[in-house]
Amino acid sequence: MTKTTSFETPPNPKAPAFLAELLAARSPSGYETEAREVIKKRVAKNADSFEVDALGSCHATLEGTGAPTLMLAGHLDELGLIIKHVSDKGYLYFDAIGGHDRSMISGRRVDILTRKGVIRGVTGKRAIHLMSPEDRKKVPEFHQMWIDIGAKSKEEALERVTIGDAAVYTHGLESLHGSLVVSRAFDDKSGAYAVNEALLRLKKGKKQASKVVAVSTSQEEIGTRGAISSAYLVNPDVALVVDVSHATDHPDADHRKYGSFELGGGPILTRGPNIHPGVFERLVQCAEKSKIAVQIEADPRPTGTDARAIQVARDGVPTGLVGIPLRYMHTPSEVIDLNDLEAVVQLLVAFARSLRKGERF
Structure with a gap:
């Protein structure tokens, strides 16, 4: 007798419900309404204030006991298509x-x-x-x-x-294996989740010195546009941007060109002209103190993230960049490790709590 095999849908991932809702929301650049509604539902009631700016970015603020103002930014838009013409045949x-x-x-x-x-x-x-x-x-x-x-x-x-x-x-969230999950739009729904989840956790603990503004920026994929207006509005003393970064632990990735980064290896911290050295060092110190493994990436140019816009806002903002390792960027099936994402959230919380009243970089 021939044994038949049952093919089943992979089990539901153990991803946070907040993240799952963001991934289900359809939010191509300039059309981010569904994702904004998720952010508003999850965050607004727990923030000291919540607003949406003219470009559609969400600003959730948690007051501290004094300065400085810390901006956490992750973009909520994703890749999309736009209808340009309809043929005679429909x-x-x-x-x-x-x-x-x-x-x-x-x-x-x-x-x-x-x-x-x-x-x-x-x-x-x-x-x-x-x-x-x-x-x-x-x-x-x-x-x-x-x-x-x-x-x-x-x-x-x-x-x-x-x-x-x-x-x-329409590619949705599924488990791949263990803590690895696959979905469209981890770039950068995972970053938007991380900055807002960090704010929610800060809210539950002892009030921090810094004023924290979690910004879910719009229109990053078409030129970091939302970050430009958001950074002007927030006017931060220091900023951390969270975006996905290339995991190169797959075939056909030349480490001599792109560096060596792996899923499960922890957050990727960028060094280079776009990154303030003091902010980078503080991130490393916070990671070491919290026993969070990190990976270091060198980028000689303005990064392809919101950090490039925030760094040069107003009279300049000391900026850091925290990357979530990701395979197959800008495809319908991006892959991340949920353990890396959780480590990013913990690092953001640790950084926010490390800031002292009146501290400047």
Whole structure:
């Protein structure tokens, strides 16, 4: 008798409910409403004040016993697609919101955010059977792909969607193995979770000296735009940015070029011109005191994160960057280790509690 194998969906991950809600929220850059609602629900009632600025970033403030003001920033937007044209046959043509790998777009299920609600679509392109040998070697351009919503005409499609509607992949949160989990949009829902969770934990303990403002920034993926206005509004004395950083513990990653970083190795702390040396050293000290393992990354340029905008806000802000190790960045299936994420939260709390009244960097 042949033994049959039962294929089951991976068990639900042991991820914090707050993080899971953020990942379920659809929030491409400039369309972050769903993620803002999650932040508001989870954080507003526990903060001393809560506001949303003109660019859609959330500011949750926890008052301290004095100065300095510490800004914690993680962006709540994700990659997306934007509808640009509807064909006579009802197919939707699109462009990218953020930096997509075009080779991974086709054949995906997407949710389109419309005025009438969310509708499902499928990204398509010409099948490989209908391509010449030369075409098979090429990555399709955006105008060579489309979204199929099952419409039979332009008129029918435009009854359901509008030019300018945004879409995101539907790949949700699942366990991979042990503490490893997979989802779209860990970049940077995990960072937005970390800064807000740190504020919630600070709220539960003894009042810290520093005023802490957890900012869930908007529009990072299209140029760190939300961080520009948020840093101006907060006017911090010191800032920590939390974003994902490349784990290079997979095949085809040249450590001579990209450094050696692994999932489960702890937060990645960046050094370089974008990072204030005093803030970096304080992070290292806090990690050592709290027995948190960290990994060190060198970046010779302004980083591709909100840190680049916050550092040069107003008359300059001493800024640090804490990375969450992540595999397969900007794909529909990003992978992190929940232990690394928890270590990041603990490090943020330790840093905030290390600040003394009137301290400056």
